[in-house]
Amino acid sequence: MSLLVVGSVAFDAIETPFGKTDKIVGGAATYIGFSASYFHKPINLVAVVGGDFPEKDITLLKKHGVNTEGLQIKKDEKTFFWSGKYHNDMNSRDTLVTELNVLGDFDPIIPEAYQNTEYLMLGNLSPQVQRSVIERLKNRPKLIVMDTMNFWMEIALEELKKTIAMVDVLSINDEEARQLSGEYSLVKAAKKILAMGPKYLIVKKGEHGALLFNHEQVFFAPALPLEDVFDPTGAGDTFAGGFIGYIAQTRDISFANMKRAIIHGSAMASFCVEKFGTERLLNLTPDQIEDRVQDFVELVQFEIPLR
Amino acid sequence: MSLLVVGSVAFDAIETPFGKTDKIVGGAATYIGFSASYFHKPINLVAVVGGDFPEKDITLLKKHGVNTEGLQIKKDEKTFFWSGKYHNDMNSRDTLVTELNVLGDFDPIIPEAYQNTEYLMLGNLSPQVQRSVIERLKNRPKLIVMDTMNFWMEIALEELKKTIAMVDVLSINDEEARQLSGEYSLVKAAKKILAMGPKYLIVKKGEHGALLFNHEQVFFAPALPLEDVFDPTGAGDTFAGGFIGYIAQTRDISFANMKRAIIHGSAMASFCVEKFGTERLLNLTPDQIEDRVQDFVELVQFEIPLR
Numbered sequence: 318m319s320l321l322v323v324g325s326v327a328f329d330a331i332e333t334p335f336g337k338t339d340k341i342v343g344g345a346a347t348y349i350g351f352s353a354s355y356f357h358k359p360i361n362l363v364a365v366v367g368g369d370f371p372e373k374d375i376t377l378l379k380k381h382g383v384n385t386e387g388l389q390i391k392k393d394e395k396t397f398f399w400s401g402k403y404h405n406d407m408n409s410r411d412t413l414v415t416e417l418n419v420l421g422d423f424d425p426i427i428p429e430a431y432q433n434t435e436y437l438m439l440g441n442l443s444p445q446v447q448r449s450v451i452e453r454l455k456n457r458p459k460l461i462v463m464d465t466m467n468f469w470m471e472i473a474l475e476e477l478k479k480t481i482a483m484v485d486v487l488s489i490n491d492e493e494a495r496q497l498s499g500e501y502s503l504v505k506a507a508k509k510i511l512a513m514g515p516k517y518l519i520v521k522k523g524e525h526g527a528l529l530f531n532h533e534q535v536f537f538a539p540a541l542p543l544e545d546v547f548d549p550t551g552a553g554d555t556f557a558g559g560f561i562g563y564i565a566q567t568r569d570i571s572f573a574n575m576k577r578a579i580i581h582g583s584a585m586a587s588f589c590v591e592k593f594g595t596e597r598l599l600n601l602t603p604d605q606i607e608d609r610v611q612d613f614v615e616l617v618q619f620e621i622p623l624r
Numbered sequence: 625m626s627l628l629v630v631g632s633v634a635f636d637a638i639e640t641p642f643g644k645t646d647k648i649v650g651g652a653a654t655y656i657g658f659s660a661s662y663f664h665k666p667i668n669l670v671a672v673v674g675g676d677f678p679e680k681d682i683t684l685l686k687k688h689g690v691n692t693e694g695l696q697i698k699k700d701e702k703t704f705f706w707s708g709k710y711h712n713d714m715n716s717r718d719t720l721v722t723e724l725n726v727l728g729d730f731d732p733i734i735p736e737a738y739q740n741t742e743y744l745m746l747g748n749l750s751p752q753v754q755r756s757v758i759e760r761l762k763n764r765p766k767l768i769v770m771d772t773m774n775f776w777m778e779i780a781l782e783e784l785k786k787t788i789a790m791v792d793v794l795s796i797n798d799e800e801a802r803q804l805s806g807e808y809s810l811v812k813a814a815k816k817i818l819a820m821g822p823k824y825l826i827v828k829k830g831e832h833g834a835l836l837f838n839h840e841q842v843f844f845a846p847a848l849p850l851e852d853v854f855d856p857t858g859a860g861d862t863f864a865g866g867f868i869g870y871i872a873q874t875r876d877i878s879f880a881n882m883k884r885a886i887i888h889g890s891a892m893a894s895f896c897v898e899k900f901g902t903e904r905l906l907n908l909t910p911d912q913i914e915d916r917v918q919d920f921v922e923l924v925q926f927e928i929p930l931r
Contacts, residue, residue: 406808501713504851525832528849537923539844542835544811576926610928616844617924619883621917 320357320565321431321458322349323450324440324554325420326364326388330400331593333407333548341594342374344397345440345464348551350383351598352558352585353438355606357565358382361431363450365419368392377599386428394419407546408523427453435568438561439463440554444473444480451483460570462486462561463515464553467493482514486575488557490521503528507535517575519560521553529579534572538579541587541612548593552586555598559585584609627664627872628738628765629656630757631747631861632727633671633695637707638900640714640855648901649681651704652747652771655858657690658905659865659892660745662913664872665689668738670757672726675699684906693735701726714853715830734760742875745868746770747861751780751787758790767877769793769868770822771860774800789821793882795864797828810835814842824882826867828860836886841879845886848894848919855900859893862905866892891916 324346331338346364353360361384368391375385400414425446437458439447447463463484469477470493481487487510491503498506507518507530520528524546526539559582560575567574584606588597631653638645653671660667667690675698682692707721732753744765746754754770770791776784777800788794794817798810805813814825814837827835831853833846866889867882874881894916895904 502849502851502853504849522832525829526846535849535923536926537846537849538926539833539846539924542809542811542842542844544809546809573927577928580926580928614928616842617846619843619845619887620880621884621887621921 319361319431319434320353320359320436320438320561321361321363321427321434322346322353322438322440322558322561323363323425323447324349324438324442324464325397326362326366326370327397327399327420329550329594330398330414331548331550332402333593334403334405335545335547336593338593340398342371343399343551343594345442345554347378347595348554348589348598349438349440349558349561350378351381351595352555352582352589353562353565354381354383355585355601355603356559356562356581359384361387361428361434363387363425363427363431365389365391365423366397367395367419370396381599387426387431389419389426391419401550403549407549410549425450425453432456435459436561436565437461438557439484440557441466444469444477448476448480448483451480460485460561460564462488462557464488464557465493467496470496478513481510484515485570486517486519487515488519488521488553488560490523490553491525494518494520504535519579521556523549523552527556527579527583529572529575531572536572536576536579538576538583539613539617540583541609541616543587543590546590549590550594552589555589556582556586558582580610580613581606584613626668626738626741627660627666627743627745627868628668628670628734628741629653629660629745629747629865629868630670630732630754631656631745631749631771632704633669633673633677634704634706634727636857636901637705637721638855638857639709640900641710641712642852642854643900645900647705649678650706650858650901652749652861654685654902655861655896655905656745656747656865656868657685658688658902659862659889659896660869660872661688661690662892662908662910663866663869663888666691667869668694668735668741670694670732670734670738672696672698672730673704674702674726677703688906694733694738696726696733698726708857710856714856717856732757732760739763742766743868743872744768745864746791747864748773751776751784755783755787755790758787767792767868767871769795769864771795771864772800774803777803785820788817791822792877793824793826794822795826795828795860795867797830797860798832801825801827811842826886828863830856830859834863834886834890836879836882838879843879843883843886845883845890846920846924847890848916848923850894850897853897856897857901859896862896863889863893865889887917887920888913891920
């Protein structure tokens with residue numbers, strides 16, 4: 318009954334057609350943690366911030382059941398900072414600023430109390446850092462889920478492939494799946510990527526939903542058609558958090574349960590994009606989440622019986 | 625028990641990354657007719673070709689249950705010709721040649737035997753021609769489905785809106801829905817378009833599936849993830865043909881049955897793209913179609929009960 322989340326805890330400054338923010342709290346592990354917290358507690362966090370990171374935001378994580386024993390605070394350094402601007406269609410964005418700061422030499426130390434974790438979620442980080450986490454665990458978790466991005470495919474492909482070979486579930490977007498495999502067809506891309514080692518591949522397609530592949534099966538989960546997408550930042554991490562949180566809650570790593578986990582992850586992501594940053598993830602109720610999951614059930618439901 | 629299909633019967637020359645064709649038979653009504661023929665016969669066709677259109681292809685339509693009494697043959701003129709080249713991603717294409725020929729002054733004459741049709745499928749044509757078909761029917765069909773394209777939004781928007789106001793189901797792609805409504809969000813776009821008159825809106829998203837909206841509900845049907853998309857030409861028309869054919873077969877215009885019709889249309893479209901032109905639509909068996917429909921059921925099936 319334990320879940321370890323490793324990833325960035327950061328400051329973001331976001332500009333969308335609907336407005337812009339000052340520096341607000343973001344980072345893959347932050348979104349994953351808040352999202353997963355609606356399904357499973359505690360969440361054991363390994364991450365690093367600088368002395369500029371507000372105490373109140375660490376308190377907020379703790380309130381959501383995030384164990385921050387593994388959160389390193391480097392008093393004399395600055396927190397990772399990312400700034401981006403979304404285009405009018407909200408499907409693409411320009412990165413304006415990336416300041417690695419404390420993330421530049423992040424050494425992910427695993428507290429002894431975090432050992433023997435059953436579930437491991439590796440948020441986007443350098444593949445070397447992700448791999449060192451796996452190597453530092455005395456027992457291999459039942460399920461290792463890994464997120465990454467095109468940046469690492471460009472500058473550290475061999476390191477990335479070494480890490481991918483060690484995980485159970487790889488979660489990337491459609492463009493990344495195409496880049497990693499060299500195949501445009503997502504079916505062919507999935508075959509090549511599964512041949513790299515992972516047993517499952519999740520291909521996130523943003524407003525077009527997500528696909529789950531294993532060697533024999535494929536499942537498609539839609540995204541909920543929304544009136545407005547206010548800010549897509551963190552949607553992929555929120556999806557991953559809902560996915561791994563649901564798996565940790567239900568303790569079932571079958572393909573059938575991964576489908577349900579994807580629907581729950583998609584439901585969480587559909588909340589995330591309704592407000593700036595993590596705001597919409599802070600005060601959800603179980604009923605709100607269940608209603609949203611039901612929206613997905615209704616959206617795809619049709620009556621043609623499976624033979 | 626009658627289905628009227630109006631649209632182009634044409635020559636296409638297609639170039640994709642996988643190869644190119646000489647002039648082959650295409651056109652919206654051709655794809656719609658072949659696709660619908662697997663669900664309902666006869667299909668009463670109203671269209672126009674030139675003296676250059678091969679007799680053997682008219683025979684082929686007849687073999688598939690297409691009644692060609694309403695197919696005008698203008699001996700001294702030429703058949704509509706379109707030529708296009710797909711980009712590497714297969715999601716966009718350039719039109720190389722458009723020769724309207726007989727379609728330039730097409731006057732859709734409805735044979736007396738076609739009157740009292742229950743179902744009308746208006747394939748892409750000028751909105752004036754589409755409207756004149758509705759006006760020439762002595763009794764309004766139970767269901768009128770209309771396809772159109774961005775071209776008419778650019779050069780004949782007011783005429784288009786007049787025709788849209790007279791139909792039950794409008795079928796367009798996502799970019800066209802955005803252009804017609806001026807809204808990027810498809811949910812907002814659907815509201816505006818439904819306010820123009822139709823009771824139902826189908827938004828085709830190509831490899832990303834299709835959405836069906838009415839004033840209260842939304843349904844999402846995925847596209848089948850395919851190893852290769854060989855030639856997307858006619859996929860939208862094939863989808864429409866499967867949709868209206870299934871409706872005509874089942875004689876049920878409820879939202880629940882429209883969902884099933886969309887799944888059947890999607891299944892037919894997934895065949896269409898596997899070969900050039902209409903080739904893949906010529907020799908399907910009921911078992912092959914049922915197997916493909918089952919692939920869709922499996923693709924989206926997950927076990928979270930509807931409350």
